[in-house]
Amino acid sequence: MSARLLVDGRLARSGSSIDVSVDLDLSNPIGVSGPTGAGKTTLLRMIAGLEPDFGGRVEVTLDGQQEIWSEPSRGNLVPVHRRHVGFVFQDSRLFPGRTVQANLDYAIQRARAVGPVQDVDSMIRALKIESLLNQPAELLSGGERQRVAIARTLLSKPKLLLMDEPMAANDNAHRDALIAYLSDWLEKHKIPMIYVSHSFAELRRIVPQCLVMARGRVVAQGGAAEVSILSNETAVEDAGGFFHAATVLSADTVKGVLTVQVSLEETDSLKRMAAGDRVGFRVGEPASDFGALLQPEPNENERESD
Amino acid sequence: MTTSDLQAIWLTALLAGTTTVLLVPLATPLAWWLVRSTSSARPVVEAAVALPLVLPPTVLGFYLLVILNPTAPVGAFWVSITGQSLTFSFSGLVLASILYSLPFMVQPLATAFRSVPQEMLEAASTLGASPRDELISVVLPAARRGFLTGSVLTFAHTVGEFGVVLMMGGNIPGETRVLSIAIYEHVETLNYESAHAMALGLLVFSFVSLWAVYCLTSQRVEVVRG
Numbered sequence: 264m265s266a267r268l269l270v271d272g273r274l275a276r277s278g279s280s281i282d283v284s285v286d287l288d289l290s291n292p293i294g295v296s297g298p299t300g301a302g303k304t305t306l307l308r309m310i311a312g313l314e315p316d317f318g319g320r321v322e323v324t325l326d327g328q329q330e331i332w333s334e335p336s337r338g339n340l341v342p343v344h345r346r347h348v349g350f351v352f353q354d355s356r357l358f359p360g361r362t363v364q365a366n367l368d369y370a371i372q373r374a375r376a377v378g379p380v381q382d383v384d385s386m387i388r389a390l391k392i393e394s395l396l397n398q399p400a401e402l403l404s405g406g407e408r409q410r411v412a413i414a415r416t417l418l419s420k421p422k423l424l425l426m427d428e429p430m431a432a433n434d435n436a437h438r439d440a441l442i443a444y445l446s447d448w449l450e451k452h453k454i455p456m457i458y459v460s461h462s463f464a465e466l467r468r469i470v471p472q473c474l475v476m477a478r479g480r481v482v483a484q485g486g487a488a489e490v491s492i493l494s495n496e497t498a499v500e501d502a503g504g505f506f507h508a509a510t511v512l513s514a515d516t517v518k519g520v521l522t523v524q525v526s527l528e529e530t531d532s533l534k535r536m537a538a539g540d541r542v543g544f545r546v547g548e549p550a551s552d553f554g555a556l557l558q559p560e561p562n563e564n565e566r567e568s569d
Numbered sequence: 570m571t572t573s574d575l576q577a578i579w580l581t582a583l584l585a586g587t588t589t590v591l592l593v594p595l596a597t598p599l600a601w602w603l604v605r606s607t608s609s610a611r612p613v614v615e616a617a618v619a620l621p622l623v624l625p626p627t628v629l630g631f632y633l634l635v636i637l638n639p640t641a642p643v644g645a646f647w648v649s650i651t652g653q654s655l656t657f658s659f660s661g662l663v664l665a666s667i668l669y670s671l672p673f674m675v676q677p678l679a680t681a682f683r684s685v686p687q688e689m690l691e692a693a694s695t696l697g698a699s700p701r702d703e704l705i706s707v708v709l710p711a712a713r714r715g716f717l718t719g720s721v722l723t724f725a726h727t728v729g730e731f732g733v734v735l736m737m738g739g740n741i742p743g744e745t746r747v748l749s750i751a752i753y754e755h756v757e758t759l760n761y762e763s764a765h766a767m768a769l770g771l772l773v774f775s776f777v778s779l780w781a782v783y784c785l786t787s788q789r790v791e792v793v794r795g
Contacts, residue, residue, distance in 0.1 A: 313691050343694040344702075356692035358707065369706070373697035419696045 266455040272319010281305045281479040289455035294466035294487055297476035303459045307425045311350050312343040325422055349421025351429040355408040357400035363411050364396040370419040377420050389444045390414050405432030424456040442468050573742050577751040585727035588666040589720050592674040600678035621669045630736025633665050657739050665737045666727045673726045674719040681715020717785050725778035
């Protein structure tokens with residue numbers, strides 16, 4: 264599966280703005296994490312075409328076919344329903360006043376315009392919603408609603424899957440079953456996915472690569488395991504710089520001083536570093552999951568002058 | 570009750586039914602446009618639609634008479650294609666009723682359309698629904714109480730029309746003599762017994778209609794089963 268996604272532009276809102284420039288290889292699922300209000304959901308909405316004020320560029324390449332979904336000067340070029348983006352919303356958004364079956368049928372009927380819809384029964388069983396089919400959507404619990412919303416989205420035959428905290432309301436047992444099913448489904452259907460979650464434990468199980476967002480920007484990008492070590496809400500909020508994951512080449516302790524040699528891709532912030540600069544770093548478990556906050560921490564004098 | 574009175578009741582029901590049936594497809598896209606449009610023309614159209622709520626019916630009837638009479642361009646054009654005049658005819662009454670009852674259909678529909686959460690439309694679009702599909706598959710089913718309310722109000726309002734009908738249609742038995750005109754005529758001829766019987770019937774009908782509207786707006790939504 265060859266898939267890329269480029270999102271470049273700014274969405275200004277009263278009190279906040281999203282400013283992203285990412286070129287993502289979607290050959291494998293990508294995770295997005297970060298604190299509340301970081302812009303994770305808005306990033307997904309920009310990709311899906313649900314933000315009409317977004318004046319940036321969204322370009323997607325799926326199976327070698329490139330499509331420009333929006334451009335700075337021309338706005339949204341491809342309407343939402345023609346993007347074939349499956350979006351699992353955080354709040355499920357099942358149609359009220361309709362049964363679970365009617366909600367699933369809504370997706371199936373429209374997906375049939377694209378091609379045959381298969382494995383409906385097995386999906387319903389795997390997501391443990393077979394006993395809910397005749398129940399009105401508004402009477403379901405939060406977890407049940409999310410499972411129905413996942414089924415409805417997967418049945419819509421998406422070309423790109425966007426999932427926004429899709430398992431937050433489910434207990435651990437259901438979450439394990441959902442993750443297992445989703446991983447198998449992605450493997451079978453080869454559909455690229457962007458998965459938003461606060462939980463790095465969840466992300467590590469589903470996605471190999473992660474973005475971390477804070478204050479409307481992407482502040483870290485790397486392997487899910489590495490980024491999860493570097494990131495927590497406080498650190499990212501306070502960072503104002505970029506985290507990079509690194510590979511430890513050697514680590515020696517001489518007279519109580521640990522000297523760690525790491526391999527890092529050269530960046531502008533790295534070039535500015537000099538002996539005596541203070542940098543933040545975290546060492547995970549295993550210790551080879553090493554990461555450094557590359558933007559030097561301000562020294563005491565600078566801190567006072569801020 | 571005379572044959573002429575029964576004819577007036579039948580004609581009133583026919584006029585109200587025809588107006589309601591024609592207004593549903595006419596008012597639906599208009600209400601949807603008013604809800605969704607960001608055009609600067611929207612307030613103007615909104616005001617024009619609501620005009621019959623504040624305008625004396627005789628004013629609307631007078632202008633319709635001026636515009637649609639056979640010597641005016643629009644009236645003459647109608648005569649040239651149908652061979653009949655719009656003024657003092659049942660067709661003219663239907664047209665006048667459509668205009669006069671427009672806000673009674675458009676406003677409940679617009680309110681119902683506005684109550685459909687934007688989130689549901691977004692969900693539908695990500696499931697492959699085009700804007701037209703969203704309207705048909707999400708908005709219209711969710712707005713069915715708005716349709717019922719608008720239909721009941723339009724029917725009842727048309728039944729009670731007087732000024733517009735009198736100006737546009739006059740008092741031609743079997744053609745334009747509707748219930749309100751018949752009551753007026755009975756009062757003028759001091760036939761209070763017939764006037765009272767018809768007026769009481771209209772009063773009860775109007776009350777029941779409004780009662781139905783309030784029942785409809787407080788009912789729970791039925792669940793659509795797949």
